[in-house]
Amino acid sequence: MGDDTTHSSQNTDPWRGRYADRAAGMVASEVRALFAVASRPEIVSLAGGMPAVGALPLEEVGDMMAGLVRDRGAEALQYGSAQGDASLRESITEVMAREGIDADPDDVIVTVGSQQALDLVTRIFVDPGDTVLTEAPTYVTALGVFAAYQARIEHVPMDEHGVVPEALDEHLTRLAAAGRRAKLFYTVPTFSNPAGVTLAAERRPRVLEICRRHGVLVLEDNPYGLLHLDAGPTRALRADDPEGVVYLGSFSKTLAPGLRVGWACAPAAVRAKLVLAAESAMLSHSAFAQLAVDRYLRTQPWDEQLKEFREMYRTRRDAMLDALSATMPPGVTWTRPAGGFFVWLTLPEGLDAKAMLPRAVGARVAYVPGTGFYADGSGTANMRLSYCFPPAERIRDGVRRLADVVGTELSLRDTFGRAPASAPDQGPQTPAPDLA
């Protein structure tokens, strides 16, 4: 299946038939070509998950980096340890403390974004055929990682309060009855990508209890936690179960993805294995990137910066929610995120978000269709809208254009019975990095 969706001309591939089985699970997203078109300036992209790094004080950041090379170049330009810089790991424990986590710097391993942490955790836990449970919809590139390790991905439903504990318990009980056990439960409990929902406080201890009872490791992916737009920070799952949770964090959304600094915080034995896996995967992460992030945290007004980011994203979120209320036809519903980057929209019966995308791009607005966020072909009626990157005015324009497209689809549906459907979904796919 991988072979006919990659870019290369497979007919002339001299290595065809020689790839590992897992390479078949690495599939390029079908909508990728469309997004190349969607990057044209006249199109409002509500598709990308790129943070607004233009808001950083570039002059100061540049000076800081120059100082870093001048003062500590021999270290910043050299190989570092595979676990990551000790001073940065200490700073990271302070970042996590904002969400109630009491961790030791030794519990932390620094990774190339939290994406690499996802890869490494899966690498040490998942054999081909092992089951990984995820809430759904969920982060598309996590599905890609699980698929690349040939996991059997199964979903647990979520509602506007996050994953449904009863459904999780039932699913795990059903697996046990069938003689199977999930290795991981993957969740983005706070300001989720793509659903834009947060696991309710009262559900959190229940989710932990259920996973503990079934012997399943919780993989808590939390890149958006500090981008809370209404209330203060949410208490992390890891804060209440240090042995049962591997927590993933990232500076991609709260500082800059271009340095690729993320981390995992894990129980000691798991952390030790992650370090060995990281050495094999890349020897060590960039000492420069790590020292730069640490110096930024220790010398620059990060809290002010976070406040600015939050204000900006709040304005953009409100612009999106207001425009949706003002323009969307009846029958369209969407989530109301209290933080993070994303709104999850559901089209009325009979409409197909993937089939509609070319027409939306024709109307100069882009989004990510919902099917990519499921491993089971669900999500045809859904789309992810992100408010992180375009300014508020562009967001309003984009939503207005989108509402027009939906309106036209609805009248097509009412005339012809239903709008044209898209091709059946192909399971986990790899989007371009800026769409993840």
Add this chain to the structure above:
Amino acid sequence: MGDDTTHSSQNTDPWRGRYADRAAGMVASEVRALFAVASRPEIVSLAGGMPAVGALPLEEVGDMMAGLVRDRGAEALQYGSAQGDASLRESITEVMAREGIDADPDDVIVTVGSQQALDLVTRIFVDPGDTVLTEAPTYVTALGVFAAYQARIEHVPMDEHGVVPEALDEHLTRLAAAGRRAKLFYTVPTFSNPAGVTLAAERRPRVLEICRRHGVLVLEDNPYGLLHLDAGPTRALRADDPEGVVYLGSFSKTLAPGLRVGWACAPAAVRAKLVLAAESAMLSHSAFAQLAVDRYLRTQPWDEQLKEFREMYRTRRDAMLDALSATMPPGVTWTRPAGGFFVWLTLPEGLDAKAMLPRAVGARVAYVPGTGFYADGSGTANMRLSYCFPPAERIRDGVRRLADVVGTELSLRDTFGRAPASAPDQGPQTPAPDLA
């Protein structure tokens, strides 16, 4: 096997028994603890493979980075493409042209050091139980990668002119007769780590022909090619077989490992799969690191810098070779590298390099024992000595101390029959990154 050699207290690991099978192949090096001791300043370390980045013009590099953030910060701090920055990929083709390679920027994918490229190539080609052939001794962390993907690692002997083509042909013929086929032939043909030898020009077409005939992909790992100390650059294997070779390159040794910029140059279909694997592994590499390397190459006098590096390493190599000749007892032999970082030393009959290491550290000199560079327990009489990092005077001191230790071992051997042996080897192990 993995479980009892990692640092963690496995008795209390709540996830014991839940790891993937491949995690058993991730084993910490037993000599790691010793090297923590060996980093004390009074000890001359001939163990590490760290390049002499202190020789870089730190002031200029710092200014360049500040300029990069100032001029192009919104791009440098943002997510990039998974294949890597297009301008850097163009620069990389020019770097490879120095070794006779005619490649298109589209053939290149930028990776987190060439280590990540090794990981990704193995990921897309190697299923558990697949055979990977390597020359021996070979790069220890490559063995670690192959082991982590549960490959069956087999060795082909090399001599002072590199891998022996007849032995390669025979081995592949033997595999075919047994109904097996190797997926990869991994080689460091130029200034190898750890052997310090270079594949002779007349052998190169033969190696390519043999691998082509047997349908085996050549994985050419070449981080040291531009650090030629006697003659000009060597023509790469990839230069003569673009479809049969995946070439790995790196700026770790010719510029700075702390930015973690390496690459793979691969046939189109392979490259496409590598990009998908890279997205899954890390979304994208650091845009900042890539733009910094590209800006360095385009605006700074890299050729002058390379010349300086070469002069420095030539002085150090000569210091090591002279000191070895002047001080080593009869019966000790070693290679004479024409480039790169390493000398491979063979002890006389009855001496064991791993068993001797604690005594060497006691005498304030460190090296890497030879067994780690084989997957089959060979190398007990060998050690790798690196001349890249300590200044010439320190190298001379270190070699002198080492010669004393060897002399003492020899008299022990002559008195007691043979020197104490070390424990049997455990196969591929992961060293600390700075020892790789």
